[in-house]
C-alpha cells in the first residue's frame with residue numbers, strides 16, 4: 529500500500545508540486561475547438577481555474593480565471609476584437625496574458641511600475657517610560673507587535689514627471705489629522721530615501737488608503753512611513769541596505785524603525801533600538817476607537833507634569849505570551865487619562881461590554897482588549913460596536929510590519 533506521504537506526492541498536481549511540474553511538460557487537452565467562443569467559459573485543469581475564450585480576431589486565449597487587479601472572475605468579462613476585458617475595472621488582456629489597457633489608471637501609469645505595500649499598525653503590549661532625556665524625548669522599554677487589522681494600503685508608482693514625491697490620500701480614515709502633503713510621514717520617508725540615494729530627480733506618486741485611525745495610538749503614520757520606505761526602495765531599485773533604511777526610519781519618527789522590522793520586538797532608546805523577539809502570531813485583540821483623538825507630544829507632556837508616573841494598572845497577558853510577558857501595562861495610560869478624562873469613562877464602558885480588562889494603545893485614544901480565542905472575535909466585535917456605537921475592530925498579531933507586492 530502507498531504511504532500517505534507518497535499518495536500525497538503522486539496525487540497533488542497544482543503548480544509547484546513535483547507531479548504538477550512533471551505533468552506540465554506535456555500537452556493537455558483543455559477543450560474542443562468549438563468550445564472557445566466569444567462567450568468566455570470556465571475550465572479547470574491540473575488544479576488551476578482558467579478561462580477560455582475566442583476574441584473578435586479569432587485568437588483563442590486561455591488565462592487564469594481571476595483578474596490580477598482585484599481578483600474578479602474573468603469569465604464574467606467580455607471578449608473584444610483583441611483580447612478579453614475584465615467586467616470589474618475594465619482591464620483588457622491578450623491571449624498571452626499581457627495587460628493591454630487599464631481604463632481607470634492615469635495615462636502615465638503602467639502595472640509593472642507599481643509597488644503595493646500593506647502597512648500594519650503596531651501595538652505596545654508593555655510600555656514603560658523610563659524618564660525624560662536631555663533632548664526632550666523619553667527613554668522607553670516597550671514590547672511591540674504588529675497587528676493585521678485595520679491596515680493601510682500604499683501604492684507607489686514611478687511617474688516620468690515631475691520629479692520628487694506626489695501624494696494622494698484616501699480611504700475611510702482621512703481627515704484633518706492626516707495631511708495629504710509634504711507633512712505626511714509617508715511623503716517625508718519617501719523623500720528622505722530618494723535624497724539619500726541621489727534619486728530625487730525621479731518621480732514617485734504615492735497613493736495612500738487610510739484605515740488605521742490617526743491619533744489612536746496604533747502608529748498609523750509610522751506604518752505608512754515604513755511602507756513608503758520599503759515600497760520606494762523596491763520601485764526604484766534603490767541601493768540602500770536594511771540598516772540604512774532603519775537609520776532613515778528613525779529620522780522620520782520614533783515608531784518607524786519598529787514598523788519597518790515588524791513582527792514583535794523590544795523597543796528601547798527613544799524607539800530606534802529594536803531587538804526582535806519570538807511572539808506567536810494569531811494573538812487576538814479587540815480594538816475600540818473612541819470618537820476623540822490624542823496627540824502623542826501632549827501625552828508625554830502630561831506624563832512629565834504628573835512627575836513620571838509608573839502605571840500600576842496591569843492587564844493579564846494572553847496565555848501564549850507567557851514566556852515573554854505576564855502582564856500588559858502602559859505608563860502613558862495614567863497620563864493620557866489625566867489629560868482626557870473621557871478616556872476613563874470609555875474604558876469603563878468597554879470593560880463592561882466585554883467583561884474583560886482593557887489597555888490604552890500607545891498614547892491612545894484606542895483601547896485594546898486581549899481575547900483568548902480568535903474565533904470569539906466576530907461575535908464580540910459585533911456586540912461591543914452595537915453597545916458602544918464606535919468603530920470596533922477584531923485583529924490578530926502578524927509577523928510583519930509591511931507586506932510588499934507588485
Ligand code: C5P
Pocket residue numbers: 664665666667668780781782783797798799824825828
Ligand atoms: O519621534 P516622533 O516624531 O514620532 O515623536 C513625536 C513626539 O512624541 C516627539 O516630538 C516627542 O514629543 C514625543 N516622544 C517622546 N519620546 C519618545 C518618542 C516620542 O517624548 N521616545
